[in-house]
Amino acid sequence: MSRSSSINVSLKINGRDHEVSVAGCDTLLDVLRDNLGMTGTKKGCDMGACGACTVLADGRRIKSCLALAASYDGRSITTIEGIGTWDNLHPLQAAFIRHDALQCGYCTPGQILSGLALLDEKPGDLAAIREGMSGNLCRCGAHPNIVAAIAEVAGL
């Protein structure tokens, strides 16, 4: 792939400023993983279907595999690396562990980011959580436990 016309992009990722040189056709997902070494955000289908690549852009959940990095110049991005710490998990991360809301864990970063954004949308019941999480697939089938974990944090 020709990288002849690289573009300088400024991204604030998890509160820290990054300047990165990208090709016009680089996705935000690939830039996070390959250029910046932030491999917490996962590549699943790479076609917008599975949600493993979910990140927040200015607080709103998006699929980073369908986002061109150049188009997100100047934006604030939140990835799983910016959520909680080993010693101080985010309440949703702790709830995922309590509810056994993962098996292999590959989809979990996307589930957490998507779930955090959904909590901001204030789902009213379990059906709203199931509907709201339809953009995140779990091949291990942990969906009932994922819904339960989000419901607990939502106070439902």
Place this chain on the structure above:
Amino acid sequence: MNSPSFQYSRAADLSDAVIQGSRSGNAFLAGGTDLLQLWKAGVMAPQGVVDISHLPLANVEYVDGQLALGALARLSDVATHPDVARDHPLIADAIKASASGQIRNMATVGGNLLQRTRCPYFRNQGLACNKRLPGAGCGALSGENRQAALFGANMSCVATHASDLAVALTVLDAEVEVFGVAGRRRFPLPDLYRLPAETPERETNLAAGELITGIHVSNASRFAACSTYLKIRDRASFEFAVVSVAAVLRVENGVISEARLAAGGVAPLPWRLSRSEAALVGRAPDAQAIGVAGDLAIADAQPLAHNGFKIELLRNAVIRALQTIGGRP
């Protein structure tokens, strides 16, 4: 990734977008949710991508009964806008039935209306498709055509239009505003689309470089209490319609004074069910009138080998939608 690289540029303003978009081989990028899929699948291979997502066209305004949606308004912002939710619930319902939370945060109104068909023969480079490669033939005609059109298709193309929003906007008599080399134009939404005829690769009546700037819906709040979007799909969420129906009624003194119906998933464009509408006006919204509307909706259906089930599905969807709103004041 094996997809060929492209040049990225950002449109400085609307005029610059038109100039850049007019150049052969260039494609507009708004939310990117369809273009990037098509590019990764090898269905589209633009030489240049012109990013219009930063242009100031993301407004949602409601003044004197006129709803204006900027072409770059995100679907989620439209669906949750108080003036849309309160006075245009049909639009909000159609959007909430579309895609997923992440996609709705990215996808734009204009891009939604211009999304390409989900026909698997179009989306798969290895299969024959006149829309993707004119003259290649239509693999769906004699192949797997479960999701193919019942109306408006021909031997060259049997693909359906996938937008839910377009179906809702059609029954609200929305108009599209576009801007291009010839200046600004405004016309009814259905006129945006073309039937396949002999050129299924030409899906819209937009000129090269011309882009949607906004959508206008006039005086539609009278339908707010009596509208529904019924979407039938293979799974409960994050799926395109097998069949959908947008319906609005106005019932005065027990008699239907206005009826508007359109179907999605059954034609190359949002399919207005004009004969059903005409049969409803002047009648009470009772089982007989609703049944006639259902029968008329499917009168001209032309099924292929695998999509005949959609005929009964459409009839029942029309009936269900009218039952849902027929009893409301």
